[in-house]
Amino acid sequence: MENYILEMKNITKEFPGVKALDDVTFSVKEGEIHALVGENGAGKSTLMKVLSGVHSFGTYKGDIVVDNQVQKYHHIKDSEKAGIGIIYQELTLVKEMNVCENIFLGSELHSNGRIDWDKSMHEAKKWLAEVKLNIDPVVRVLNLGVGQQQLIEIAKALSKNVKILILDEPTAALTNEETKLLLNIIRNLKTKGVTCIYISHRLNEVFDIADRITVLRDGKTIVTENKSDLNEQKLIAHMVGRELTQLFPKKKHTSGEVVLEVKDWTIYSQETDDIALDNINFQVKRGEILGIAGLVGAGRSELMMSIFGAWGKRLNGDILLNNKRIKIHNPHQAIKAGISLVTEDRKRYGLVLEMNIEKNTTLASLDKVSAGGFVINKNEEVVVSNKYVQDLAIKTPSVEQLARNLSGGNQQKVVLGKWLMTEPQILILDEPTRGIDVGAKYEIYNIMNDLIEQGVCVVMISSELPEILGMSDRILVMHEGKITGEMLAEEATQEKVMLYATGNQ
Numbered sequence: 001m002e003n004y005i006l007e008m009k010n011i012t013k014e015f016p017g018v019k020a021l022d023d024v025t026f027s028v029k030e031g032e033i034h035a036l037v038g039e040n041g042a043g044k045s046t047l048m049k050v051l052s053g054v055h056s057f058g059t060y061k062g063d064i065v066v067d068n069q070v071q072k073y074h075h076i077k078d079s080e081k082a083g084i085g086i087i088y089q090e091l092t093l094v095k096e097m098n099v100c101e102n103i104f105l106g107s108e109l110h111s112n113g114r115i116d117w118d119k120s121m122h123e124a125k126k127w128l129a130e131v132k133l134n135i136d137p138v139v140r141v142l143n144l145g146v147g148q149q150q151l152i153e154i155a156k157a158l159s160k161n162v163k164i165l166i167l168d169e170p171t172a173a174l175t176n177e178e179t180k181l182l183l184n185i186i187r188n189l190k191t192k193g194v195t196c197i198y199i200s201h202r203l204n205e206v207f208d209i210a211d212r213i214t215v216l217r218d219g220k221t222i223v224t225e226n227k228s229d230l231n232e233q234k235l236i237a238h239m240v241g242r243e244l245t246q247l248f249p250k251k252k253h254t255s256g257e258v259v260l261e262v263k264d265w266t267i268y269s270q271e272t273d274d275i276a277l278d279n280i281n282f283q284v285k286r287g288e289i290l291g292i293a294g295l296v297g298a299g300r301s302e303l304m305m306s307i308f309g310a311w312g313k314r315l316n317g318d319i320l321l322n323n324k325r326i327k328i329h330n331p332h333q334a335i336k337a338g339i340s341l342v343t344e345d346r347k348r349y350g351l352v353l354e355m356n357i358e359k360n361t362t363l364a365s366l367d368k369v370s371a372g373g374f375v376i377n378k379n380e381e382v383v384v385s386n387k388y389v390q391d392l393a394i395k396t397p398s399v400e401q402l403a404r405n406l407s408g409g410n411q412q413k414v415v416l417g418k419w420l421m422t423e424p425q426i427l428i429l430d431e432p433t434r435g436i437d438v439g440a441k442y443e444i445y446n447i448m449n450d451l452i453e454q455g456v457c458v459v460m461i462s463s464e465l466p467e468i469l470g471m472s473d474r475i476l477v478m479h480e481g482k483i484t485g486e487m488l489a490e491e492a493t494q495e496k497v498m499l500y501a502t503g504n505q
Contacts, residue, residue, distance in 0.1 A: 004065075005030040005195050006051075006164055011062035013046055013055060017397050020046040021060070022219040028164070033186060033196045035210035035227075037203070038239055039437035040407030041395065042216040044199050048166050052086040053079035066164070085157030089169035089435070091149050093141045100124040100137035103156045127155040131185050147178030154185065158194075165189065166197045171205060172435050175296050183209050201437050203232050215239055240439040248470030249442060251449045253287050255473060258323075259457050260284040260339075260426050265317035267306045276312060277303055277481045284426060284457045289448060291472025291489075292461045295501050298478040300461045301344060304428045308334045308341040321425070335364060338425035342415050342432060344461070346408075350415040353404035357396060358385040360403050360414050365421040388417030393443060409440025416447065427451060430461045445471055465494045479503040 006028040013021040021043045028034045036044050049055045051064060053073035064071040066082050073079045079086075093102045100120050109120045124137040131151040141149060150170060157165055167186070171179040186196055186209060200206055206213060206227075213230060215222040215238040222238050236247075265280035277299055284290050292300050305311035307319060309328040319326050321337055328334045334341070343349040351360050362369050362381050369380045385399040392413040396406060403411060412432065419427060429448070433441040448458050448471065462468050468475060475492050477485035477500035485500030 002027075003030050004028060005067060007063075007065040008047065008051065009063045009065065011047065011050055011060060011064075013043075013050060013060040020219050021050070024062075024216065024219070024221050026214055026221065027224070028195060028197060029212070031190060031193055031195055032211040033190055033198055033209055035198045035200065035206045035213045036216065037200070037206060037213060037235065038216035038222075039439045040409040041218075042239075042437075043219040044216055045168060046219075047216070048086060048168060048197070048199070051079065052076060052084055052166065080160050080162075083161065083163030084166070085160055085162035085164070086166040087150070087153045087157060087168065087170060089172055091146075091153055093149055093152060095142040096140065098138050098140050099128070099135060099144075099152055102141055102152060103127060103137075103159055105156075107160060123159065124155075127159045128152075130158055131155050132181070145178075146173045147175065147181070150174065150178075150182060151185070158189075162194065164195045164197065166199070168199045169201065169435060170198075171200065171202060179205070201435065203235060203438070206235075207232065217241055236438050239437065240442075247438070247442070248467070249445050249449065250471055251452075253289065253452050253473050255288040256286040258283045259286050259321065261320040261323075262307065263318045263320065265303075265306070265319075266315045267302070267312035267317075268315055270312050275315070275481065277306060280317070280483055282476055282483060282486070284459055285474075286455060286457055287452060288473040289452060289458045289460055289471055291468040291475045292459065292478065293465065293468045293475055293497050293501060294478035296463065297480075298501065299481040300478050301430055302481075303478070304341060304430060304459065304461060305343075308339060308428065310334075310341070335422050335424075338423070339428070340364075340419035340422050340424035340426070341428045342412075342419055342430060344431040344434060346411055346415050350418075351403045351411060354402060356400050356402050357389065357394070357406075357414055358382060358399040361385040361388050361399075361417045361421060364418050368421065384421065385417070388414075388421065392417055392447065407436075407440075409436040409443070412436055412440070412444065413447075416444075420451075424456060426457045426459065428459045428461070431463065432460060433462075433464070433467065465497060468492075468497065469494065477501050 004027045008026040011021050011024040024047055026047060038044050050060050053076040056074050057072040071082055103124050104120055109116045121137050128135065131154050133148060133151045170182060189196060198210060210227050212224060212226050214224040217239060261283045263281055265277060266275060267277040269276040280303060294300050302311055309330040319328060326337050328337060347353060358381055362384060369384060370376045382399060389396060389399060394410050394413045396410065403414060433444055451458055469492055472489050475487050475489060476483050477497055479501055484503060
């Protein structure tokens with residue numbers, strides 16, 4: 001008989017008009033690392049919210065059994081008492097507070113009615129050592145990097161003596177080195193008896209770390225298998241319900257005339273007086289996807305935001321659009337000139353999450369749905385937003401759906417729709433598939449191909465080398481604010497790109 005530390009039996013959860021979980025069964029063995037995968041909207045996060053008590057007992061059907069005890073959580077504290085800890089993709093630390101305060105927030109160590117700070121500091125150091133984080137517990141969280149903050153979240157969970165640790169997209173914002181460190185820490189926790197549920201869209205990580213894998217699709221359990229019985233192609237087929245013959249649907253593009261040219265572009269940092277972008281020169285041609293690669297901090301996003309008029313202080317340089325010199329001092333001027341930018345952080349800079357799809361889609365093009373530029377034509381707004389929902393295959397009950405209630409892939413499509421409505425000549429995509437599932441990625445890639453055929457120039461920044469190599473026609477590589485390499489895709493290899501990315505030419 002299998003020794004399961006967790007069994008979720010016949011879990012069904014409904015929201016108005018949507019069945020998010022449909023008779024889901026999910027079992028985890030004691031001491032294993034169990035990966036939970038599926039497309040955005042498959043039900044992974046909802047299932048974990050049921051398990052962690054965010055969705056309380058009575059709001060769903062089915063049973064949760066932990067250590068052979070049926071659980072009826074009324075709030076998160078109940079799940080914590082049962083030994084369950086969850087670390088969300090969007091960290092929940094209070095950045096103005098120090099590390100020690102964050103670790104014990106809500107579970108403060110008391111003595112005679114007061115917080116025992118000596119004991120708290122001692123315990124904080126113990127838990128920080130557990131996650132291999134050598135920092136002073138009095139340091140404020142806002143002074144730490146994302147990777148360190150992720151480890152503090154794990155230390156916080158461990159301080160509550162968790163038996164089951166849930167990690168939801170824990171590496172989404174981490175560098176490669178930080179990711180390796182985090183995966184090693186998770187393996188170390190396994191040796192100490194902590195059971196982990198690992199949610200990730202990064203299938204290479206899933207195959208690296210998981211013992212078993214469960215796939216959800218459309219709110220249903222599709223399969224649970226040992227990692228050794230799966231490969232990436234099989235797993236993708238389970239996730240999307242069909243075979244993807246290739247991850248990158250690259251089409252042969254024929255580059256044409258130069259549409260955008262950037263000359264001698266030198267930019268001071270927005271935060272300091274240091275030169276952040278040094279004498280950049282490049283061209284964007286019609287009929288090609290221009291990929292921009294480089295390590296974190298190379299200046300890729302800063303380069304595109306500076307061209308868009310949203311970052312830095314210009315020292316020198318020119319932008320030529322269709323051989324005419326243009327001046328861009330702010331995003332409004334960039335949009336008017338025909339340049340649009342899909343930022344890497346869609347929730348912070350791409351969407352107004354509390355607004356619906358309709359309002360988000362038209363937000364950058366209000367002049368196109370208003371009479372005389374003043375009064376918005378509601379009917380026109382509905383027609384236009386529905387067009388982009390249809391064209392981009394956005395999964396939603398209606399355009400009245402709030403952006404925050406959409407899956408990551410559908411949120412990204414709404415951002416794309418917003419910028420496509422501006423009718424750009426140049427569309428800059430900064431990490432266009434970050435945090436979205438493999439099926440949604442494939443759809444985004446097909447949209448990029450369609451845009452090229454329509455005559456739109458696409459510039460793609462990506463930290464994923466397979467994506468750069470798989471979708472680009474020409475590749476620029478940056479290192480410390482400079483372009484260190486340029487090559488056609490057919491000439492490029494991961495080794496060659498990394499050579500330029502590390503400053504070797």
